[in-house]
Structures are given as structure tokens and as C-alpha cells.
Amino acid sequence: MPAAQPSMTAFALRPRLSAMAAMSAVGLGLLIAPAGIATADPAKSTTTSTSSRQAPDSLFPEVGSSRYNVKHYAIKLSYQTSGEIKAKTTVIAKTKKPLKSFSLDLEGLTVDAVKVNGDRADFSRRDNKLIIKSSKVLDGRFSVTIKYHGKPVTHIDPDGAKDGWIPTADGGVVVLSEPVGAMTWFPNNNTPRDKATFDMKITVPAKLEAAGSGDLRSVRKHDGLETWRWVQPKQQATYLAMIAIDNFDVYRSTMTTTTGRKLPIWSFIEPELGTQATARALIPKAIRYMERRFGAYPFNSAGIVVKDSDVDYALETQNRPVFDIDEGETVRELTNVHEWAHQWYGNSVTLSDWGDIWLNEGFATYAEWLWTASHGGQSTAERLQTEYDANPADDELWSPAPADFSNPADLFGSQGYLRGAMTLEVLQQEVGSRDFFVILRRWAQDNEYGNVSTREFIALSERVSGEDLDALFQAWLFTVGKPALS
Ligand SMILES: [Zn+2]
Numbered sequence: 435m436p437a438a439q440p441s442m443t444a445f446a447l448r449p450r451l452s453a454m455a456a457m458s459a460v461g462l463g464l465l466i467a468p469a470g471i472a473t474a475d476p477a478k479s480t481t482t483s484t485s486s487r488q489a490p491d492s493l494f495p496e497v498g499s500s501r502y503n504v505k506h507y508a509i510k511l512s513y514q515t516s517g518e519i520k521a522k523t524t525v526i527a528k529t530k531k532p533l534k535s536f537s538l539d540l541e542g543l544t545v546d547a548v549k550v551n552g553d554r555a556d557f558s559r560r561d562n563k564l565i566i567k568s569s570k571v572l573d574g575r576f577s578v579t580i581k582y583h584g585k586p587v588t589h590i591d592p593d594g595a596k597d598g599w600i601p602t603a604d605g606g607v608v609v610l611s612e613p614v615g616a617m618t619w620f621p622n623n624n625t626p627r628d629k630a631t632f633d634m635k636i637t638v639p640a641k642l643e644a645a646g647s648g649d650l651r652s653v654r655k656h657d658g659l660e661t662w663r664w665v666q667p668k669q670q671a672t673y674l675a676m677i678a679i680d681n682f683d684v685y686r687s688t689m690t691t692t693t694g695r696k697l698p699i700w701s702f703i704e705p706e707l708g709t710q711a712t713a714r715a716l717i718p719k720a721i722r723y724m725e726r727r728f729g730a731y732p733f734n735s736a737g738i739v740v741k742d743s744d745v746d747y748a749l750e751t752q753n754r755p756v757f758d759i760d761e762g763e764t765v766r767e768l769t770n771v772h773e774w775a776h777q778w779y780g781n782s783v784t785l786s787d788w789g790d791i792w793l794n795e796g797f798a799t800y801a802e803w804l805w806t807a808s809h810g811g812q813s814t815a816e817r818l819q820t821e822y823d824a825n826p827a828d829d830e831l832w833s834p835a836p837a838d839f840s841n842p843a844d845l846f847g848s849q850g851y852l853r854g855a856m857t858l859e860v861l862q863q864e865v866g867s868r869d870f871f872v873i874l875r876r877w878a879q880d881n882e883y884g885n886v887s888t889r890e891f892i893a894l895s896e897r898v899s900g901e902d903l904d905a906l907f908q909a910w911l912f913t914v915g916k917p918a919l920s
Pocket of ligand 1: 435
């Protein structure tokens with residue numbers, strides 16, 4: 435996710451957390467802990483023990499389960515223009531220890547029936563949990579099928595942003611689920627550390643189109659309806675699964691990667707927003723640019739979705755980022771670049787805990803700096819100095835520390851984005867650019883389709899450079915306050 439498009443300028447990066455939203459979060463009692471002045475021990479701060487807890491995430495303990503691993507989601511969803519859906523989701527999972535009952539995350543909607551391994555199962559709802567009791571003990575691989583219907587709700591995040599199922603003014607819908615909105619449209623294990631493959635069959639009235647994350651397998655016409663099948667053969671976190679339903683113009687083309695691979699490109703543009711030809715032309719350029727720096731593009735197709743949805747942010751949904759613009763606007767080049775960088779850092783290499791958001795946003799912001807430097811703008815070193823000078827010690831940029839969040843409302847603050855990118859440039863200056871780019875490439879390659887932590891990034895940086903980098907990361911990632919810049 436990048437900063438809100440209209441307010442983002444070169445030297446004043448302010449992501450989606452507005453002052454108003456921050457105040458309302460405080461007003462709602464969501465501010466869990468004030469930013470402390472003590473510094474944190476990196477080893478402790480970045481390791482979240484899950485062995486004894488059912489909830490895996492430090493910032494969103496109410497979602498996710500660590501008692502099983504999901505392998506695959508099969509989602510069949512039928513959308514009516516009234517805004518109602520009728521759906522069936524099958525989850526293929528594997529237990530970690532034998533279990534008789536387990537929970538999936540689901541907010542809103544009415545559950546009609548649940549089957550476990552083909553047998554009807556009892557279920558109940560509590561808060562945003564669907565609790566399922568199997569008639570037999572589950573040990574190893576199992577499947578659960580949930581039939582449900584209703585008008586999905588939109589989840590509101592601690593920072594006030596819309597998340598999950600988002601109806602739009604023109605009668606369409608867009609699903610943008612970072613961090614926890616995926617539970618508004620299908621039951622799932624809603625933690626980024628449990629990635630899975632997906633198969634989505636989205637049925638819409640024939641006058642509409644259904645965009646999705648993954649690769650388009652077929653569009654089948656039947657009885658005045660169309661079923662769009664989107665298959666994701668690569669691991670995907672639930673927050674990166676996307677559908678967007680509207681009267682779109684669909685653009686299809688093919689690109690060649692730097693390794694000679696042919697990738698289909700499917701883009702979906704709201705007709706009132708023009709053709710967005712410049713934004714679409716950037717896709718192959720951005721992918722090849724990043725392949726030369728970060729390694730092979732990790733997925734099998736690409737594209738963009740451009741829609742006036744009033745969410746005021748873009749999202750790096752897998753294969754196919756979604757951009758929110760108003761009529762007369764074009765997708766901002768650096769926002770587009772930012773979302774493509776996330777396909778490596780965020781989507782293929784995914785954080786294990788939301789407290790490590792800088793591993794997503796610091797890297798994608800740094801990719802913007804690299805792109806700017808390669809296209810006649812400031813060098814990354816000049817950019818670091820500019821940002822350092824522009825942000826006084828009392829600026830919110832310096833508190834909380836980017837890898838030591840305790841308040842979920844801070845998730846999209848400047849600390850993870852801008853201070854995260856500054857940390858990477860400081861690292862480059864310390865280890866030299868040759869080792870630095872080895873680190874970036876190996877981070878993407880060694881962890882392809884996997885999950886990572888800050889501790890692992892520090893360990894890799896030390897291994898590649900042969901340097902002790904504890905002091906650098908302690909100052910830039912774990913300590914509140916403006917670090918010294920030599
Ligand atoms: Zn981002």
C-alpha cells in the first residue's frame with residue numbers, strides 16, 4: 435500500500451493515517467500503549483512466539499489461528515447487483531496437532547451450512563470467528579466447506595480506513611483486504627503467515643466484469659451471467675486476494691520478462707477514467723526494471739485495476755494492484771512502481787507478523803527511490819539526506835520505531851514507509867552497494883513464496899556483508915528518536 439495519492443509529494447510522504455483518523459482511534463480507546471522511550475532488544479521484538487498461543491499476530495491478536503495450516507482456498511461466489519452474495523468456500527488445511535474444533539475468521543454474512551471432510555458439522559459464531567466442531571478428531575489433512583450468503587460488511591481499520599469488501603458509488607465492488615478485511619467476504623485463516631493457493635469462480639451479471647488476483651483461466655457465459663475463474667497457483671496471503679466487480683474496460687496484452695518468459699497482462703479500467711495507457715505501459719517496464727535488481731518476477735501474470743472507489747489508497751493485490759483515482763486523474767507513476775515492488779517484497783516474501791510492516795513498506799518505498807534515481811532524479815544518498823534534514827527530531831517519523839509497533843493504528847504511518855526506506859539506504863552506505871544488492875536479491879530468492887521476520891533480514895545482512903550490524907539496526911529500526919547520521 436502506498437500513501438494516499440493526492441497528498442503524497444516528493445518530500446512530504448504522509449501515508450493513509452490522517453490526523454483525524456489517528457484522533458478517532460484514540461477516542462475509541464484503540465491506542466493500546468503510548469510510545470515508550472526505552473529501546474527494544476531486536477531479538478525479542480521481532481520474534482513472536484506462536485507455540486503456546488492460538489492467535490498468531492502481535493498487532494491483531496483477534497484474527498488467525500496457529501493450530502492448522504491452510505493449503506488451498508476454493509471460492510465460488512455469485513454477486514447480485516443488489517449487493518448480496520451467495521457463496522461457498524472450501525478450505526483444504528492440515529492440522530499441526532489433532533483437533534476436534536477449530537475456528538476460521540468471518541465477519542458478517544450468514545452461514546447456512548458447514549461440512550468437514552464431507553460430513554455435516556456443528557458451528558457457532560462469536561465476534562468475528564466461525565467456530566466449527568467436527569464429529570471426528572482431525573489429524574493431518576482435512577477439508578471444510580462453508581455455504582454462506584448475505585450483504586458483506588466493510589471492515590473499518592484502527593486508523594479509520596476501509597478494509598475488505600468495499601461497495602462503490604457506481605454499484606460495483608472492490609475487495610482490498612490489508613490488513614484484516616479478507617474475513618468480510620470468505621472464511622479464512624486471516625494471518626499473513628498462513629499463505630495458500632487459491633481458485634476463485636466469481637459469477638456476475640453478464641454486463642459486468644470480475645477482475646481478480648492470480649491468473650485468468652476462463653470466462654464462461656451462461657443464463658445471462660458470466661463466471662470468471664481466477665487461479666492463484668503461487669502462495670498468497672489472504673490480504674492479497676482481490677476481486678473487483680464493475681462495468682470495466684478489459685485490456686489484454688503480453689510482455690516478455692528479462693529471462694524470456696511470456697506473461698499475460700490483464701488490466702481492468704473503469705471507462706470513466708479513460709484508457710490509463712501510460713499506467714498500463716509502465717507495467718512491463720517496472721517488472722523488467724525490478725527483475726534486474728531484485729531477481730525474477732515471482733508470478734505468472736500481471737495487470738492493474740483502476741477504479742474510482744474513494745478508499746484513498748492503492749493496494750499491491752497479488753499479480754494485479756488496485757488503484758483508486760478520481761475522474762480526470764491518471765495513476766501516479768511512483769505509486770505504480772511502489773505496488774510492483776511489493777510483488778517481490780510483501781507478496782512473494784511476506785511478513786509473518788504485522789509488526790514487521792516495514793519489511794513491506796520500507797522496501798517498496800526504497801524501490802521508488804531507486805526508480806527516481808534511475809530516471810534523472812535524486813540519488814538514493816541525496817534522498818536520504820533530504821528526508822533526514824526535512825524531518826526534525828520531534829516529527830512523528832521518529833516515533834514509534836519502525837520494527838517496534840504496539841498500536842495497530844500505526845501500521846500505515848510514515849515510520850514503516852519512510853524511515854524503513856531510510857534504513858535501507860543507511861544499510862547500503864554501510865555495506866557498500868555490491869553487498870547491498872546481493873542482500874536484496876537473496877532476500878527475494880531465499881524467501882520466495884515464504885514468510886519472514888526482521889530478525890532474519892538482519893541475519894542475512896550480516897552474513898552477506900560479514901559485518902556486525904546490530905548497532906545500525908538497533909538505532910534505525912528499534913529505537914524511538916532521530917538516529918545520528920554520519
Ligand atoms: Zn505499500
